[in-house]
Amino acid sequence: MSMTLIERLITIGMVVLGTMMTRFLPFIIFPSGRPTPSYVQYLGKVLPSAAIGLLVVYSIKDIKFVTGSHGLPELLSIVLVALLHIWKRNMFLSIASGTLVYMFMIQFLL
Secondary structure (H helix, E strand, C coil): CCCCHHHHHHHHHHHHHHHHHHHHHHHHHCCCCCCCCHHHHHHHHHHHHHHHHHHHHHHHCCCCCCCCCCCHHHHHHHHHHHHHHHHHCCHHHHHHHHHHHHHHHHHHHC
């Protein structure tokens, strides 16, 4: 079943409106002349770590430690990401390295 022309135009309009709202609304709510509210600063500090923590939990939730590779690729990658981030303080380097090592291990070693 395909959409009519009116349905397509409405869909495109809603997508454009949603995109514009998410792009412009923060600048309207928090203009550059006013200080950023303390709760927004707090969220800016804690949400990145919370997101990474959530990803770690999600990535290891289905590991069977008593069968297969015993979670070795996942755990080694997590340790690598943590150590690289502590050493270099570069999130891109840490995540990219952990991902590459994990993918190499599951494709070629285990």
